[in-house]
Amino acid sequence: MNTRQDDAITRTTATNERWVLAARPQGMVRHSNFRLEHAPLPELLEGEFLVKTQYISLDPAMRGWMNEGKTYIRGVGLGEPMRAFAAGEVVRSRHPNFPVGAFVSGLLGVQRYAVSNGNGVHLVDTALAPATAVALQTSLGALGIPGMTAYFGLQERGQPKNGETVLVSAAAGAVGSLVGQIAKIRGCRAVGIAGGAEKCAMLVQDFGFDAALDYKAGNLAEQLRQACPNGVDVYFDNVGGEILDIALTNLARGARVVICGAISQYNAEVPQGPKNYLKIVTARGIMNGIIVFDYEDRYDEAKRDIAAWLREGRLRTRDHIVTGFERFPEALLMLFSGENVGKLLLRV
Amino acid sequence: MNTRQDDAITRTTATNERWVLAARPQGMVRHSNFRLEHAPLPELLEGEFLVKTQYISLDPAMRGWMNEGKTYIRGVGLGEPMRAFAAGEVVRSRHPNFPVGAFVSGLLGVQRYAVSNGNGVHLVDTALAPATAVALQTSLGALGIPGMTAYFGLQERGQPKNGETVLVSAAAGAVGSLVGQIAKIRGCRAVGIAGGAEKCAMLVQDFGFDAALDYKAGNLAEQLRQACPNGVDVYFDNVGGEILDIALTNLARGARVVICGAISQYNAEVPQGPKNYLKIVTARGIMNGIIVFDYEDRYDEAKRDIAAWLREGRLRTRDHIVTGFERFPEALLMLFSGENVGKLLLRV
Numbered sequence: 001m002n003t004r005q006d007d008a009i010t011r012t013t014a015t016n017e018r019w020v021l022a023a024r025p026q027g028m029v030r031h032s033n034f035r036l037e038h039a040p041l042p043e044l045l046e047g048e049f050l051v052k053t054q055y056i057s058l059d060p061a062m063r064g065w066m067n068e069g070k071t072y073i074r075g076v077g078l079g080e081p082m083r084a085f086a087a088g089e090v091v092r093s094r095h096p097n098f099p100v101g102a103f104v105s106g107l108l109g110v111q112r113y114a115v116s117n118g119n120g121v122h123l124v125d126t127a128l129a130p131a132t133a134v135a136l137q138t139s140l141g142a143l144g145i146p147g148m149t150a151y152f153g154l155q156e157r158g159q160p161k162n163g164e165t166v167l168v169s170a171a172a173g174a175v176g177s178l179v180g181q182i183a184k185i186r187g188c189r190a191v192g193i194a195g196g197a198e199k200c201a202m203l204v205q206d207f208g209f210d211a212a213l214d215y216k217a218g219n220l221a222e223q224l225r226q227a228c229p230n231g232v233d234v235y236f237d238n239v240g241g242e243i244l245d246i247a248l249t250n251l252a253r254g255a256r257v258v259i260c261g262a263i264s265q266y267n268a269e270v271p272q273g274p275k276n277y278l279k280i281v282t283a284r285g286i287m288n289g290i291i292v293f294d295y296e297d298r299y300d301e302a303k304r305d306i307a308a309w310l311r312e313g314r315l316r317t318r319d320h321i322v323t324g325f326e327r328f329p330e331a332l333l334m335l336f337s338g339e340n341v342g343k344l345l346l347r348v
Numbered sequence: 349m350n351t352r353q354d355d356a357i358t359r360t361t362a363t364n365e366r367w368v369l370a371a372r373p374q375g376m377v378r379h380s381n382f383r384l385e386h387a388p389l390p391e392l393l394e395g396e397f398l399v400k401t402q403y404i405s406l407d408p409a410m411r412g413w414m415n416e417g418k419t420y421i422r423g424v425g426l427g428e429p430m431r432a433f434a435a436g437e438v439v440r441s442r443h444p445n446f447p448v449g450a451f452v453s454g455l456l457g458v459q460r461y462a463v464s465n466g467n468g469v470h471l472v473d474t475a476l477a478p479a480t481a482v483a484l485q486t487s488l489g490a491l492g493i494p495g496m497t498a499y500f501g502l503q504e505r506g507q508p509k510n511g512e513t514v515l516v517s518a519a520a521g522a523v524g525s526l527v528g529q530i531a532k533i534r535g536c537r538a539v540g541i542a543g544g545a546e547k548c549a550m551l552v553q554d555f556g557f558d559a560a561l562d563y564k565a566g567n568l569a570e571q572l573r574q575a576c577p578n579g580v581d582v583y584f585d586n587v588g589g590e591i592l593d594i595a596l597t598n599l600a601r602g603a604r605v606v607i608c609g610a611i612s613q614y615n616a617e618v619p620q621g622p623k624n625y626l627k628i629v630t631a632r633g634i635m636n637g638i639i640v641f642d643y644e645d646r647y648d649e650a651k652r653d654i655a656a657w658l659r660e661g662r663l664r665t666r667d668h669i670v671t672g673f674e675r676f677p678e679a680l681l682m683l684f685s686g687e688n689v690g691k692l693l694l695r696v
Contacts, residue, residue: 281637289629
């Protein structure tokens with residue numbers, strides 16, 4: 001084992017590289033909000049292990065973590081490594097449950113090497129996937145936070161019933177594509193909103209949505225009325241802004257609006273509230289939200305279901321992989337311009 | 349009886365007077381949106397009766413009824429009498445349950461005389477009040493739609509629990525003053541938002557609120573934090589706009605935001621959405637609304653409770669009475685400038 005662990009490290013450099021938060025963004029995130037830093041690899045204490053990251057997850061929530069102060073989690077401190085979910089291999093270990101050669105996934109940050117004591121990190125079962133790389137990618141997608149968010153957000157907060165219509169925005173993204181597919185598994189009509197003909201075709205052809213609405217094609221309100229003639233029973237919102245406002249115009253009676261994110265607003269200096277919020281009242285609906293960490297003690301249940309659906313081919317995923325650790329800021333920005341199709345990952 | 353009914357009519361004119369919707373408002377309601385019309389008193393058909401209105405209720409919801417199209421109820425048609433709750437005396441009758449001399453309350457419109465077949469109109473028990481005038485006023489306030497709205501909106505939609513903090517805006521208004529008092533009856537801490545020192549003093553001294561916040565005094569967010577150090581468990585919103593946004597900054601975990609109205613926005617050409625709506629997500633809260641008509645089959649239950657509370661002195665009301673049928677538009681506008689203190693009524 002010793003030989004292998006030394007190999008793994010000497011194949012790259014013996015120092016760590018990490019993207020730290022250099023400045024808090026004012027409005028849109030910029031490259032200059034981050035700084036690439038070199039640091040020595042620390043000695044491990046008893047109970048710690050060192051992970052060589054292979055994939056870093058790029059998630060909309062990261063924009064919120066860059067702000068000062070606490071929302072559901074404290075903001076990243078200036079000069080600290082940017083917080084991120086990542087997956088990789090244990091290359092040194094003083095922890096009995098995370099031996100060298102094990103693959104792990106969790107909040108490891110935007111760095112080539114991460115020291116962990118196991119908190120917020122779990123083992124990845126590579127036997128479940130055709131290749132280790134696929135297992136790691138899935139651990140950050142359908143079996144990771146996006147999967148948990150879609151599973152609990154739709155089912156627990158949206159309470160979809162058989163035969164109802166579920167609408168989801170950013171439907172070609174990591175969470176949205178899963179929400180639509182889980183809606184189908186639950187016997188609902190799934191309608192997705194995405195930008196551009198390519199993404200919309202993918203929703204229907206690859207992910208099995210009943211209909212896809214292209215917000216870039218104009219007249220989204222009319223597209224929505226045609227695709228959801230009986231109104232929307234569950235609206236799962238990832239974007240906020242104009243799209244949320246349009247969705248609110250076509251709620252069915254008793255609709256549940258689940259706010260998961262607001263990617264169109266995260267970079268706004270003055271965010272735009274849903275001016276049609278009174279439609280929730282006239283529809284006798286409710287608006288709530290999903291904070292996935294609240295369901296942490298039920299992740300295993302979700303993973304069992306999702307793994308089964310993946311195996312059975314009832315759930316499909318698509319990853320959008322950007323290669324090169326040095327491209328982290330550029331990759332993160334793709335999220336906000338909507339350039340990614342599927343789960344956006346950085347291959348280190 | 350014949351003599352009396354003829355007297356009642358000949359004491360005024362033999363023709364009807366009514367305020368009709370002359371033009372739909374663009375933005376703020378204006379006097380010119382209404383037109384005073386004279387019309388002959390129609391002959392009654394079998395099953396109809398004629399009410400001479402004594403009090404006309406002025407309610408924020410009337411602004412919505414002036415718009416075209418249907419929300420939870422169809423808009424008033426151009427040239428039709430303005431829809432309003434009103435109370436008065438039956439002066440002619442061909443209906444067995446509504447004899448001449450009976451007092452009634454319901455959707456009678458802004459007119460001196462209203463023909464009704466009993467739909468949406470109920471008898472007022474004048475024995476419950478010290479004077480007929482008080483009974484009629486109360487039938488439009490605490491025992492009318494404002495009372496039902498406060499009772500079901502707070503209790504059913506807000507689900508306040510003993511010891512929780514209930515915040516209500518427009519707290520010196522008809523609904524708000526009842527919400528705060530019912531919150532107290534239910535063992536909650538009641539905090540009201542109102543405009544000006546006079547209204548705020550009234551909330552605490554007359555209505556028994558634990559604290560009152562004066563939005564005209566500035567720094568409402570700081571006032572709110574001081575008055576609700578553990579956050580707001582139930583926010584009952586009558587106003588929308590900036591005040592809603594500030595309330596959202598101080599929600600307790602699991603908060604319920606009950607949207608009853610948005611009087612600050614009804615006259616806006618482009619209404620302002622709550623830009624802090626994501627605070628509902630981080631607070632693990634929900635936003636819902638109250639449409640009082642959904643609880644119509646339970647009004648009797650509410651009236652029993654409210655009548656008892658009034659009798660026991662646990663619930664107090666205050667009416668703001670404008671006298672003169674011809675002053676209807678002017679009185680209605682007082683609602684939107686916040687000039688009224690308590691339930692606004694027009695004495696015909």
